[in-house]
Amino acid sequence: MKKVIIVDDEKAGRSLINEYIKDFSELIVLGEANNGVDAVKMINEFKPDLVFLDIQMPGLTGFDVLKHLDELPHIIFSTAYDEYALKAFEVHAVDYLLKPYTKERFKKAIEKLPSNTNDNTAKELTNSLLMDAEKYPSKILVQSQNKLVTIAVSDIIRIEAFGDYSKIITDDKTFLSNYGISQLEDKSDDAIFLRVHRSSIININKIEEMHKYGKSYDITMQNKDVVRVSRGYMETIKKLMY
Template structure:
């Protein structure tokens, strides 16, 4: 058994790691925190074998956390910022998970737990050269709990203040992420921003209706999404 701590200020990030850890009964989660100060306290208290560590957190950054530890456990960084990858391996991190990452990428990080330190330099370079990975599922709110839905089931996404509504064939879900955040996380080969308030799944488009110099997009569920003038160039991606 190996003790695990998760330190990530995003609840969705912590939930995803816990979900992926279910496939590894030998990795036992003993604590999770949402800021750097608590991370220091919990790591020094429990002396875990492995920490999934975010970099940009309130209180202390991930690197500042490491400076205050009595013993350094194995570290897998989990962050949305790629510019810290080389620095991460300077402190002998096991791996560097760049959000958004897939379950397969997470599994690879766990497999690297036994990677020898002298191999980490080339590992860092290979990670920096990796093609961006995009999630196959996203976390959404449903009946006061977080569930995952397949990205391929998303028909379109609608801005909803600081949040987003995700439309599927059978349900509309609320995401804690704003529409711009979702645009950055989702595969651009599949999802297209057509309005400041709308993203469509290009595989779920039923028809385009041109009027004047703009378009309406009719989706498979019958809903109509307006294409704004600022995104007219983007619509050419789904027209011949």
């Protein structure tokens, strides 16, 4: 048996896959998502063997979805846009279904699936290619109450330690991350995000001004937050000075 999730922002697209999939008793549909953000949440929760994935969707594109998954299932893209075919196969998709497609074309895509559900070759290749293609994503998913929302990395002003967790602070909102500040430091582009204190990471593009404070500095960010630079991180800040 192979567990399946269907991701398409159009109901007609999801319905067609559900209809065609009835001919394959080994495929069990666990759920559907109509946008990229919900797709990430559902795939990470249910860990399917196969995902039928649209590309142009609200929130996150199909390729963005792949970058936010804990584990990568086999992917069959299902889309009305032919210009993404090359990129799809660069990330080792099983197949690329161009809408509208027939039941026979759908069958050929299913026949390309590895017979062994434990075959992780495609997943490992996809992981490697995605990491090489874009180590630091331009958008990330963060928790907001009981849902996940996307924020642009460029909108982050600073990150603050909060016990075992972290606060991600933008101009108008604060989000709580399940990661500790050291984990977020490892995930962040060190050309943009600098650790200036054991409790603080700042976006250097959001610095408004710096003031000498004894042997250290206070940094005023664009949202008027003031962040103290600890002595242990002074050399990092001095590299910005000309």
